[in-house]
Amino acid sequence: MAETRRWELAAHRRLEKGKVVGVVVLDGWGEAAPDPFNCIHVADTPTLDALKKGGPERWRVIKAHGTAAGLPTDDDMGNSEVGHNALGAGQIYAQGAKLVDMALASGKIYEGEGFKYIQQSFENGTLHLIGLLSDGGVHSRIDQLQLLLKGASEHGAKRIRVHILTDGRDVLDGSSVKFVELIENDLAKLRDKGVDARIASGGGRMYVTMDRYENDWQVVKRGWDAQVLGEAPHKFQNALEAVKKLREDPKANDQYLPPFVIVDERGRPIGPIMDGDAVVTFNFRADRMVMLAKALEYESFDKFDRVRFPKIRYAGMLQYDGELKLPSHFLVAPPEIERTSGEYLARNGIRTYACSETVKFGHVTFFWNGNRSGYFHPNLEKYEEIPSDIGIPFNEQPKMKAVEIAKKTRDAILSCKFDQVRVNIANGDMVGHTGDIEATIVGCKAADEAVKIVLDAIEQVGGIFVVTADHGNAEDMVKRDKSGKPLRDKDGNVQPLTSHTLNPVPIAIGGPGLQPGVRFRSDLPSAGLANVAATVMNLHGFEAPDHYEPTLIEVVDK
Ligand SMILES: O=C(O)[C@@H](CO)OP(=O)(O)O
Numbered sequence: 001m002a003e004t005r006r007w008e009l010a011a012h013r014r015l016e017k018g019k020v021v022g023v024v025v026l027d028g029w030g031e032a033a034p035d036p037f038n039c040i041h042v043a044d045t046p047t048l049d050a051l052k053k054g055g056p057e058r059w060r061v062i063k064a065h066g067t068a069a070g071l072p073t074d075d076d077m078g079n080s081e082v083g084h085n086a087l088g089a090g091q092i093y094a095q096g097a098k099l100v101d102m103a104l105a106s107g108k109i110y111e112g113e114g115f116k117y118i119q120q121s122f123e124n125g126t127l128h129l130i131g132l133l134s135d136g137g138v139h140s141r142i143d144q145l146q147l148l149l150k151g152a153s154e155h156g157a158k159r160i161r162v163h164i165l166t167d168g169r170d171v172l173d174g175s176s177v178k179f180v181e182l183i184e185n186d187l188a189k190l191r192d193k194g195v196d197a198r199i200a201s202g203g204g205r206m207y208v209t210m211d212r213y214e215n216d217w218q219v220v221k222r223g224w225d226a227q228v229l230g231e232a233p234h235k236f237q238n239a240l241e242a243v244k245k246l247r248e249d250p251k252a253n254d255q256y257l258p259p260f261v262i263v264d265e266r267g268r269p270i271g272p273i274m275d276g277d278a279v280v281t282f283n284f285r286a287d288r289m290v291m292l293a294k295a296l297e298y299e300s301f302d303k304f305d306r307v308r309f310p311k312i313r314y315a316g317m318l319q320y321d322g323e324l325k326l327p328s329h330f331l332v333a334p335p336e337i338e339r340t341s342g343e344y345l346a347r348n349g350i351r352t353y354a355c356s357e358t359v360k361f362g363h364v365t366f367f368w369n370g371n372r373s374g375y376f377h378p379n380l381e382k383y384e385e386i387p388s389d390i391g392i393p394f395n396e397q398p399k400m401k402a403v404e405i406a407k408k409t410r411d412a413i414l415s416c417k418f419d420q421v422r423v424n425i426a427n428g429d430m431v432g433h434t435g436d437i438e439a440t441i442v443g444c445k446a447a448d449e450a451v452k453i454v455l456d457a458i459e460q461v462g463g464i465f466v467v468t469a470d471h472g473n474a475e476d477m478v479k480r481d482k483s484g485k486p487l488r489d490k491d492g493n494v495q496p497l498t499s500h501t502l503n504p505v506p507i508a509i510g511g512p513g514l515q516p517g518v519r520f521r522s523d524l525p526s527a528g529l530a531n532v533a534a535t536v537m538n539l540h541g542f543e544a545p546d547h548y549e550p551t552l553i554e555v556v557d558k
Pocket residue numbers: 027028078079080081138139169170288429
């Protein structure tokens with residue numbers, strides 16, 4: 001019924017228009033019981049602690065994982081893509097992971113335009129599958145790769161090369177070995193059936209291929225050299241040996257494994273990408289595949305020297321950017337996220353400022369706006385990116401750009417040019433992913449300081465704030481047994497948890513502009529991230545559209 005819906009939002013019955021609303025998203029900041037491995041608890045976070053005292057009327061938790069975020073099951077941890085989609089869209093959409101599951105289960109994936117397109121290369125060319133080898137379910141899932149390998153061979157692929165990216169970020173460090181074993185086993189079965197199927201290259205996701213938001217093209221180049229040109233500093237005869245050997249370096253970890261290629265007995269790479277081949281990037285999530293998709297698809301390209309630009313048939317698991325139509329061929333149609341709060345508010349005259357540092361910039365813009373790049377209304381919106389540090393692990397600079405983001409945001413608030421300011425503060429997540437507990441504590445403190453700067457500015461202009469998060473990470477930094485006890489190895493060391501979590505996230509409202517009778521409703525105990533958009537619309541003085549998840553707030557007489 002989308003056509004009959006109006007864009008004009010009705011005035012809220014009780015809440016005034018005209019207040020500046022500051023929306024702060026703490027990335028990777030879940031709520032969990034006090035514990036030595038809860039870095040948010042251990043860190044000095046006076047600002048967030050004070051907000052928590054406002055519960056239950058002005059502080060509560062909301063769900064940020066699983067089906068509440070459009071993921072296949074409630075065992076799926078939250079992530080930035082689905083989290084910011086839900087926060088911005090106010091509605092829950094079946095997300096990429098689930099859409100791919102459905103297309104594989106029904107077999108529809110093999111009937112679609114994307115598969116038919118790549119299939120044309122099967123007779124004379126090789127099918128290359130490039131992506132994250134993991135069961136984390138954030139960017140890709142190994143069981144989907146397994147099904148695709150089987151399905152592609154049953155649909156005519158005779159020669160298959162898999163280019164793996166090891167994870168250690170959404171899954172435990174070191175799990176790369178078992179995932180390689182699993183895939184090698186499947187490939188051996190395919191070889192028994194006469195399909196020439198091998199792993200051809202690899203590398204750690206954060207060092208090879210999976211950069212995002214054009215932070216560092218060298219990451220993509222390293223992958224290109226291995227996957228397309230068949231060149232890498234490390235050469236091995238099989239992938240299991242490669243991963244095991246490269247992990248022997250005491251500083252090595254799955255996220256940052258150097259690039260390697262698999263070579264034959266004579267030292268020649270077994271799977272460079274050649275003219276006439278087909279390529280599928282099997283990640284469903286967009287942000288860390290867009291750069292590679294550009295390199296594979298764009299005729300003219302100047303981000304690095306590709307040396308050779310093979311004429312291939314390329315399809316993404318999904319289309320990664322609907323605006324750019326990139327890639328132009330894809331196996332599964334992405335969710336069509338429509339009528340986001342950003343678009344509604346722009347069409348109702350709300351002036352918006354959004355800011356983060358590079359590594360999270362697309363989160364508060366592209367993901368927030370339903371995977372859409374650019375402005376809805378250039379005269380009303382300003383999106384500002386603070387360059388992230390490049391080339392150093394975030395545990396070495398755990399404060400990241402938190403204060404810089406907050407100061408830019410403060411300036412935007414004090415300029416009185418905007419009705420909404422929206423920021424993402426990255427520390428809890430980016431430092432949390434390193435598994436470095438000390439550094440994550442420093443990062444959480446920096447994030448808290450940044451929130452204070454934003455809240456102080458909101459205070460000065462008589463505005464309203466909403467402080468929340470997109471999913472958990474820093475609040476639990478250790479792998480636990482079923483009873484919740486930290487797991488230790490034989491030397492007594494705990495295993496750091498680098499991934500996101502299943503925990504809910506906090507949300508707090510406040511500020512001098514918040515009318516005294518506004519409080520969180522008590523009738524929505526299982527509310528989630530998608531309930532935030534209606535809440536924010538209310539705080540701007542509008543009723544939310546009927547098809548949005550309900551608002552978290554009510555107004556009572558005081
Ligand atoms: O770094 C990333 O790509 C993911 C984890 O895989 O984190 P986030 O969803 O917070 O961006």
